[in-house]
Amino acid sequence: MTIPLSTSTFAQSRRLPKVSLPPVGASLAMLFLIVLIAASIWPDLFATSNPLKIAPRLAFRPPGLGHPFGTDQSGRDIYSRVIYGAGQSLLLGVGAVAVSMALAIPLGLIGGLGGRLAERFIGWVLDVLFSFPTLILALLFAAHLGGGIGPLIVATGVGNAPGYGRMIFGQTLSVRRAGYIEAARMLGHSPLRIIWRQILPNVMRPLIVMVTMGIGQAIVWSSALSFLGLGAQPPAAEWGTMLAMGRDFVSRAWWLTVFPGLFIVLTTLSTTVVGRYLQRCLEGRTS
Amino acid sequence: MSAPAGRSLQINRLWPLGWLICRRLLSGALVLLASATVTFFALRLTPGDPVRAVLGGPTANPTPETVARAIAEFGLDRPLPVQYLLHIGRLLRGDLGTSFSQHQQVSAVIAEQIGPTLWLTGSAVAVAWLLSTLSVLATARRGWALSAVGSAAETMAAALPQFWLGLVLLAVFAFGLRWFPPQSDGGFLGMVLPTLALAVPLAGFLAQVTRESFELALDQPFILSARMRGLGEGAVRWRHGLRHAALPGISLSAWAIGSLIGNAVLVEVIFSRPGLGRVLYQAVSVQDMPLTIGVTLVVTLVYVVASLAVDLLYILVDPRLKAKRT
């Protein structure tokens, strides 16, 4: 005799998360990154000539047939140099993010889980370090470590670490205070198990997004340091170094600066777009 | 009848504000102290002889008398804690030491160079806020096409490295079109390109943050409530939406100012502008430690002052915090 008041309780259709292709922007960005990774592993497949080969007769050729991005002051093919620079730049980006994370993750976790004293102290330390602008922190480190790729990676990584540390610290605190952690305590789980099974995975989950976006940012920072003459030294085929060399000729040969810079921009843009897509995927299923 | 109540309400509102300023000043002082500590150890850990680090870098050739004077002044023959206290003591007296590369007092160098940098970063922050606000007000939630264009432009802008943008602006507008001077001449025209090089990427970043919170704000019931009182689209966006949307951007502004001073290093080098950034770059390249430390401390000081100002601005925009921070 009674009719069900709410049909929603059982009969609700299954709303499965839709499996669909990523949007155009994210697809293009992924494609670009895949090509970039391929270029850094097999540069010969893409490059048309030796990136270091000098040909003074061919100096300052504008972009055209044979030299799609033109040639530099020594007649080196800029397109090939950009291709050979991809590996260097990706290495810098990935390496610097790895250094940042190696510093930031322990700091953030200890601050978030180590009790009230650790929380206050590490929160404060992170605030102080964060007050140094990234570039200045990296500059100070680079000045101490000297030139070269290794020091460049460390300097960029250290410069970015406080920012990541703050994010991980904040994320740890908010996960620790989440309702589901209290619920886990109420079920009688031990603190170590809660940290291992629930807090760590939930803190680490957004890291994939942070890391993806961070690689692009790190490439920008490291090329900025290279541009200032710290890090890779000319005539190495590194994007930042190429920009620094092109700077002297910016009034007569724009292609020396535009193309390497364009690849920095496209790389950052791609990691940002892919990172945001990953974020949306994570949020779509949960939270 | 309610006048006394009104006055006590006023006092209640002002009291936490003073408390907040006191606390911020205290924590700012702590940040400076920490910065001085970091720089002290940076000085001590410089590869090579600490005496040379103050007297002229690895290539210097000081006389034995100057070395002896420096050892006495900095207490280099005494234990580390004593040296540290001497260092802090000098800083407290405002003595930042002497720059060997500039051949003058560090404080004099900074006093001379800080003006152009503050001008540059100040105008860049202002232009960045203007650009991002315009972009958000004009394109956020204005139909699919317009908001897609707006948000794509913001993402692009945020991905531009300042130094590359500077070079491109230089190539196009200074050498190509000859609208602006390629080197800073101290005038208004010379400011335009460096300001844009710093402001556009920051504007992209601020606009992304502001757009997200603006769209969140427009979904809030109080916006619907305002529409139901008969307010038009412009008034709703301007008076209700923007104020909420600006909050995250404002709280990021102190960080933005700090990071702009860092990036000013690049832009000042590219445009051959005088300023702290270029001085820092030169100091680092010749390992002039006293100057490096001095500039770093001043940058930290700017950050501390900026974050205090930002906190006050935040409270002006969001009065809820005043009550919470007691």
Added chain:
Amino acid sequence: MSKASLIVDNLSVDFAAGSARKSVVRHVSFRVEPGRAVALVGESGSGKSVTARSLVGLAGAGAIVSATRLSYGDRDLRALSQRQWREIRGRDIGFVLQDALVSLDPLRTIGAEIEEALAAHGWGDRASRRRRAQDLLRSVGIPDPDIRALQRSDELSGGLRQRALIATALALDPAIVIADEPTTALDSTVQAQIVALLSAIKEKGHGLLIISHDLHLVSKLADEVVVMHHGDVVEQGPVSDVLAKPRHAYTRALLDAMPGRHPRRRRPIARDREEQASSLPETVLDVRDLTKTFDGPAGSARLAVDKVSFSIQRGRTLGIVGESGSGKTTVARIALGLVTPDEGEIAFAGRPWVASTGRGPRVSEADRRPYRRDLSVIYQDPLSSFDPRWTVGQILSDALQAAGLARKDQARRIADLLAKVRLPIEIADRWPLNLSGGQRQRVAIARALAANPKVVICDEPVSALDVSVQAQVLDLLADLQEELGIAYLFISHDLGVIRQISDDVLVMQSGRAVEQGATEQVFSAPAHPFTKALLQAAS
């Protein structure tokens, strides 16, 4: 105020998204006349709010509104431009949205909000608008309007905030006032005041349209009632007819679901047999003299719980009822071992469970952990209590692991638990985010039952649910108690819910237990003035 009526004939609303078109409201007709009140009644998804919003041209993005007649006075509202709509909104039709905390701009003072409504229609100059704002605040019963006008919504109590929101809608003295769930989320004594204010507005000659799920509110305020279900009008007529002699099955079901209409039904035979088996009822939770003080702002202290004692027997329910800030949730959190009391102690199944910070033996979390499985909890917002990475199956499996069940036996037990809370087994593969509120709360109940607990602490478990879902969840809890012999400590602000579920009841006010006793006795013959006031407000 002009005395115009709002006439709605055959109003339908569709939402277009791309090529798809979804009908949300079909053929609704009613008229709102001066001095009369119409109520749109229904649960979430019934289309009542969309109906109301389409009357001011704000049904939402992609909405297609059609009607054979939609007029205010002699003005046809069907073909208005945005500009013309803006003139109508606020001036002719005032709208009070639900939840004043978020419906008033939290960054602005309530005075500014009222003045803005006046300014939007070019009313008066700055000084006269300010005076008008204060007059309005006074007229809706806000004391000291000159001070209150300078405060923001988060600085006001729930009742004052709701009054201020009503004042913004009344600013230009509109002939029609629409109020969407005007009493939801308010304490019952405050609800009664808001109902009185709305009645007064009606008496003054405004036409009132009330949107509500609360039949109780409707019965006190409305002259005519329109019952909506999934976008259709299922019943319509004078309020006394519809509520007293409902013709449609849905209306009857809705009335039936009102909490507290049926006091607790017990199966008496089962009960007797059980009591014969154990002559003395076993006390599972024994709470003695709990006191807890929290630090307030600027060195002040707030006494949250003041010497509260009670005990719960096996298979029985103690309901704690009180308004917001009465300390009932603090009692629950002390019982869960999350807050340490200043004084008093709790014994659980004969063992010390919670000890005070003061003298006497301490009980640590490690001491409690082995017995946690015997005491579980259900929260008001189940979603935030689930790990966002986990499906329902993983959530239950985690709870079973805590209870020490071997992995190979878990699948069967999960199926068993889902069947107990009457959910289909397929739910196990889904994420809680994609479930309805009622389904989520059932999952939370299943988790709470995972380890066969002796006591379940329920903190406002049905407050966020629709009435009909609320009734189903309450029935489920009662059935599970019969079946499994669980004791409940049931916290709620809702007298009806408490009356329906509890064997015994404890009434809290400002941290003190002002009245305590068997449910029917407390409800039929309240002794304390506060209990009387509560019951009066709810009747």
